[in-house]
Amino acid sequence: MRLKDKVAIITGGGGGIGRSTSLRFSQEGAKVVVADIDSVSGQETVSLIKENGGEACFIKTDVTNSEDIQNLIKSTVEIFGALDVLFNNAGIGNSEVRSVDMLEEEWNKVIDSNLKGVFLGIKYAVPELKKSGNGVIINTSSVMGLKGQKYLSAYNAAKGGVILLTQNAALEYGKYNIRVNAIAPGVIDTKIIDQWKNDERKWPIISRANALGRIGNPEEVANAVLFLASDEASFITGATLSVDGGGVIY
Ligand SMILES: NC(=O)c1ccc[n+]([C@@H]2O[C@H](COP(=O)([O-])OP(=O)(O)OC[C@H]3O[C@@H](n4cnc5c(N)ncnc54)[C@H](O)[C@@H]3O)[C@@H](O)[C@H]2O)c1
Structure with a gap:
């Protein structure tokens, strides 16, 4: 088992990538704290883990809210006695509009959910991860954090920010x-891409725009996150791993 007795928090654990990673971590022996703003999907992930004999709990968390993140870290340590791995994964997309048409409220929400949430996770988890002696943080960026795309200004900025925040934290806490x-996923089959799937004109293009000519599934991302969380990645820090079927080079 690659994460035996490790305690891991997964934000956005009710969603596609977060749920797959929660299940994968549990299969490898981790005690999993599923954190999500949506209680129904978060509790479902916990039920799935328990049905398979794993250990997990749900803590309702809005990653944009400092008090929620502080409560998440504190409760995790109270329940499982430690914190070893934080997967800062919760995030949202933005509606496809030019910057000039983007509402400031939407800009703020996308930046807060995708970037500030990662900052808060790092800020409050590091003191506990120090105690672990072998702490790991994995942040979810995107191919859209590595290259610009029209009509995705806030998402581009937030996910690009995640990559440099990752490098910054690697340097500060190494x-x-x-x-x-x-991790920088390409197009992965989760709810976040539903808006594109319904677009008959764009979907055939988007769904094949990488070297492998297909979209990915959340389990393929979970395997990459598992690798980064495990001791097999013991000399890897500050890196961004594309999990995109070759999308960024396409
Ligand atoms: N699916 C893709 O194509 C793709 C590509 C690149 C990056 N990503 C990123 O992967 C991450 C996971 O997304 P997904 O594809 O699994 O989508 P998803 O919509 O299935 O899951 C996202 C989860 O995050 C939760 N969430 C949203 N805002 C939150 C908040 N403020 N606090 C706590 N939880 C919150 C949602 O309730 C949901 O359960 C996101 O950061 C997303 O930007 C996804």
Whole structure:
């Protein structure tokens, strides 16, 4: 087992990538704290883990809210006694509009959910990860954090920010043996891409726009996150791993 007895928090654990990673981590022996703003889907993930004999709990969390994140870290340590792995994964898309047409409220929401949430996770988890002696943080960026795309200004900015925040934290906390890495998924089959799936004109293009000519599934992302969380990645920090079927080079 690659994460035996590790305690892992997964934000956005009710959604596609977060749920798959929660299940994968549990299969590898981790105790999983599923954190999500949506109680129904978060509790479902916990039920799935328990049905398979794993250990998990749900803590309702809005990653944009500092008090929620502080409560998440504190409760995790109270329930499972430690924190070893934080997967800062919760996020939202933005409606496809030019910057000049984007409402400031939407800009703020996308930046807060995708970037500030990662900052808050790092800020409040590091003191506990230091105690672990072998702490790991993985942040979810995106191919859209590596290259610009029309009509995705806030998402581009937030996911690009996640990559440099990852490098920053890797440099600041490496001396405590905390490794900090990012993943950059391409188009993955989860709810976040529903808006594109319904677009008959764009979907045939978007769904094949990578070297492998297909979209990915959340389990394929979970396997990459598992690798980064495990001791097999013990000399990897500050990196961004594309999980995109070759989307960024396409
Ligand atoms: N699916 C893709 O194509 C793709 C590609 C690149 C990056 N990503 C990123 O992957 C991450 C996971 O997304 P997904 O594809 O699994 O989508 P998803 O919509 O299935 O899951 C996202 C989860 O995050 C939760 N969430 C949203 N805002 C939250 C908040 N403020 N606090 C707590 N939880 C919140 C949602 O309730 C949901 O359960 C996101 O950061 C997303 O930007 C997805």
